[in-house]
Amino acid sequence: MSAPAGWTVATIREALTSRKISARELTTEYFSRIEKRNPDLNAYLALSKERANDQAARVDALVAKGEALPRLAGVPLAIKDVLSTTGTRTTCGSKILENYVPPYDATALERLDRAGAIFLGKTNCDEFAMGSSNENSAYGPVQNPAAPGRVPGGSSGGSAAAVAADLAVVSLGTDTGGSIRQPGACCGVPAMMPSYGRVSRYGLIAFASSLDRIGPFGRTVRDVAEVLGLMAGRDENDSTCADVPVPDYVAELDAPVDGLRIGVPEEYFAAGLDAEVRSKVEAGIALLEKLGCKRVPIRLPHTEYAIATYYIIATAEASSNLARFDGVRYGLRAEASTLSEMYRKTRQKGFGAEVKRRIMLGTYALSSGYYDAYYLRAQKVRTLLARDFAEAFERVDAIVTPTSPTPPFKLGERTADPLQMYLADIYTVTGSLAGLPGISVPCGTTSERLPVGMQILGPHFSEGRVLQIAHNFERAGGFVV
Amino acid sequence: MAELAHLELTDAEAETYGAQLDSILEYIETLNRVDVSGVEPMAQVAYEGVGGVATPLREDVARPCDVGDAILAQAPEAKKPYFRVPKVIER
Numbered sequence: 001m002s003a004p005a006g007w008t009v010a011t012i013r014e015a016l017t018s019r020k021i022s023a024r025e026l027t028t029e030y031f032s033r034i035e036k037r038n039p040d041l042n043a044y045l046a047l048s049k050e051r052a053n054d055q056a057a058r059v060d061a062l063v064a065k066g067e068a069l070p071r072l073a074g075v076p077l078a079i080k081d082v083l084s085t086t087g088t089r090t091t092c093g094s095k096i097l098e099n100y101v102p103p104y105d106a107t108a109l110e111r112l113d114r115a116g117a118i119f120l121g122k123t124n125c126d127e128f129a130m131g132s133s134n135e136n137s138a139y140g141p142v143q144n145p146a147a148p149g150r151v152p153g154g155s156s157g158g159s160a161a162a163v164a165a166d167l168a169v170v171s172l173g174t175d176t177g178g179s180i181r182q183p184g185a186c187c188g189v190p191a192m193m194p195s196y197g198r199v200s201r202y203g204l205i206a207f208a209s210s211l212d213r214i215g216p217f218g219r220t221v222r223d224v225a226e227v228l229g230l231m232a233g234r235d236e237n238d239s240t241c242a243d244v245p246v247p248d249y250v251a252e253l254d255a256p257v258d259g260l261r262i263g264v265p266e267e268y269f270a271a272g273l274d275a276e277v278r279s280k281v282e283a284g285i286a287l288l289e290k291l292g293c294k295r296v297p298i299r300l301p302h303t304e305y306a307i308a309t310y311y312i313i314a315t316a317e318a319s320s321n322l323a324r325f326d327g328v329r330y331g332l333r334a335e336a337s338t339l340s341e342m343y344r345k346t347r348q349k350g351f352g353a354e355v356k357r358r359i360m361l362g363t364y365a366l367s368s369g370y371y372d373a374y375y376l377r378a379q380k381v382r383t384l385l386a387r388d389f390a391e392a393f394e395r396v397d398a399i400v401t402p403t404s405p406t407p408p409f410k411l412g413e414r415t416a417d418p419l420q421m422y423l424a425d426i427y428t429v430t431g432s433l434a435g436l437p438g439i440s441v442p443c444g445t446t447s448e449r450l451p452v453g454m455q456i457l458g459p460h461f462s463e464g465r466v467l468q469i470a471h472n473f474e475r476a477g478g479f480v481v
Numbered sequence: 482m483a484e485l486a487h488l489e490l491t492d493a494e495a496e497t498y499g500a501q502l503d504s505i506l507e508y509i510e511t512l513n514r515v516d517v518s519g520v521e522p523m524a525q526v527a528y529e530g531v532g533g534v535a536t537p538l539r540e541d542v543a544r545p546c547d548v549g550d551a552i553l554a555q556a557p558e559a560k561k562p563y564f565r566v567p568k569v570i571e572r
Contacts, residue, residue, distance in 0.1 A: 100555060103552060103555075197526065210524075210526060239539070240526075242534045242536050243534075243536065304511070305512055308509045308511050309512065312512075319486060323487075328556070328557075328564050329552070329556055329564055330557075331557075332557075333557035336567055337567060338567055338568055338569070339569045340487070343487040344487050344488065344489040348488060348490070353494075356498070359486045359488065360486055361506075363486040367485060374509070377512055377515075377517060378512060379522030380523070381512055381517060382522075382523040383521055384515065386523060418501055418505065419508055434526075460534065461534065
C-alpha cells in the first residue's frame with residue numbers, strides 16, 4: 001500500500017478519500033515500521049498506540065460518512081518528548097521525568113489533534129533540549145538515518161530522524177538555538193522554526209522561555225507549511241503568543257520568487273565554515289538567482305558575539321526554569337531526611353552532565369555581583385544582534401546562510417568539549433536571539449554523501465515568504481543541488 | 482555555584498565542571514569588547530523596538546482548573562490536597 005517515495009499530507013488525503021487505505025491501516029503500517037527500525041535508530045522513546053488508534057478511528061468514521069476531512073486527516077505525526085501529551089509519558093530525555101505523564105496536551109498538539117493528525121509517539125532528544133547531537137539524552141543517542149555513524153543533530157534529533165527514516169510523515173521539534181534547523185540539516189529534511197510568538201508555548205516544558213519555539217519537520221516544504229499553519233495563532237494560555245493573523249501558508253507557496261532580494265551575510269561564510277558546505281550553499285544561492293532572486297551582499301557585524309550571548313541568556317533562563325525539578329511535585333525524588341538534602345540529591349541523581357553544566361553557568365550569570373557583567377550585558381548585545389537584522393531587512397527580503405558550519409559529525413566526536421559542541425549552532429543562534437523565523441532546507445550532499453542544509457531567515461512573522469522561497473527552491477531541484 | 486543551584490557534585494565532577502566552565506567563561510569574556518553604552522537590554526522579543534509585535538494581556542479572570550487530582554497523582558508523595566515533603570530544616 002505504501003508509496004515508494006513516502007506518504008505526504010496530500011497523498012494520504014487522496015488515498016483516504018478514494019478509500020485506497022484507511023487511517024487505521026496506515027497507522028498500523030507506521031507502527032510496524034517503527035517496531036522494525038527503532039531498535040537501531042532509537043528515534044522514539046514512547047509510542048501512543050491506543051491514542052493513535054482512537055484518532056484513526058475518528059478519521060475513518062468521517063470517511064465512512066462521506067464527511068469533509070480536516071486538513072491533517074490520518075497523517076502520522078511524531079512528537080518531541082518535551083511537548084506535553086495527555087496520557088503519554090513525557091520525559092524531556094531526562095531521568096528526572098522518567099515516569100511523568102502529563103494531564104493535558106500542549107496547545108499546538110490540541111490543534112493538530114483537532115486537524116485529524118495521528119499521534120504515533122514521543123521522540124528522543126537531548127535532555128531538556130540542551131545539545132546539538134542528541135548525545136545528551138538519558139535514553140541513548142539517535143542514529144542518523146541519512147548518515148550512519150553520525151549524529152542526527154540536536155536537540156530534536158529523534159523528530160528529524162523519524163521523518164528522514166519515514167517512521168512518521170511529519171514531526172514536531174522545538175528550537176531554542178538551532179534545535180529544529182540543525183537536525184533538519186543533519187538528517188536531510190526541511191525543518192522550520194517560526195517567529196517567536198507565532199506558535200503557543202503552552203505545554204512545552206520550558207528550557208529558555210524567551211527563545212523556545214515549536215516547529216515542524218516534513219519531507220516536503222508543503223507538509224511543513226501545512227503543519228505550521230494549523231498550529232499557529234493566538235492562544236490565551238501563552239501571553240507571548242502574538243495576535244497576528246495566520247495566512248494560508250500552503251496557498252502562498254507557489255507564488256514566484258523572482259525579484260526577491262536575498263541577503264548573503266559575509267560573516268556566515270568566514271573562517272570555520274567547511275569547504276564542501278560552503279560550495280553547496282553557494283550552489284543553492286546560485287539556483288535562487290536562476291529563479292530570479294537578486295543576491296545582495298550584507299553585513300551582520302555582531303555575529304561573532306552570538307554564541308557567547310546565547311549561552312548566557314539561554315543558561316540563565318534554564319537555571320530558573322529547571323528549578324521546578326526538585327522532587328516535590330513530579331518526577332524523581334531521592335530519599336533524604338531534610339527538604340534541602342532532598343532537593344540536592346534528587347537533582348544530582350536526575351539531571352545529566354550537560355544540564356548540570358548549564359544550570360551552574362546560568363546560576364553564575366544571574367548571581368549577585370555578576371548579573372550586570374554577564375546577564376545584563378548579554379541582553380544588551382542581544383539588542384544589537386536584533387538591530388543588525390532589522391537594518392538588513394530594510395534592504396533585503398530574506399537572508400540565506402549555511403544552517404551549520406559542518407556536515408553531521410561522528411557520534412562521540414565532540415562530547416568531551418562542550419564549547420566545541422556549542423559552535424555547531426553558530427549560524428542558528430542569531431535568528432533565535434532576534435526572534436526571527438527560519439527554515440533549513442536540504443541543499444545537496446558532500447562527497448561522503450553527508451547532508452548539507454541551507455538556512456533561509458526572514459523578518460518577524462514572514463513565515464509565508466520564507467516557506468515560499470524554500471518551496472520554489474525545492475521545486476527547482478534545490479534539495480539535490 | 483553548585484550549592485546555589487541545589488546540585489550536589491562529587492569531587493571529580495566539581496573538577497571537570499570547574500575546568501569546563503572556566504573555558505566557557507573565558508570565551509564569554511569576548512562580550513566585553515562590545516560597546517553597549519546607551520543600548521537597551523532586550524528582555525523580551527515581543528516589543529516593537531526590535532521589530533517584534535507587542536502581545537495584549539488577557540482579562541485576569543479566574544477559570545476552573547480540574548486537573549488537581551491528576552497532578553497530585555504524579556507526586557512522589559501526596560496527601561490530598563497537599564504535596565508531602567521531608568522535614569524543613571535550615572542547613
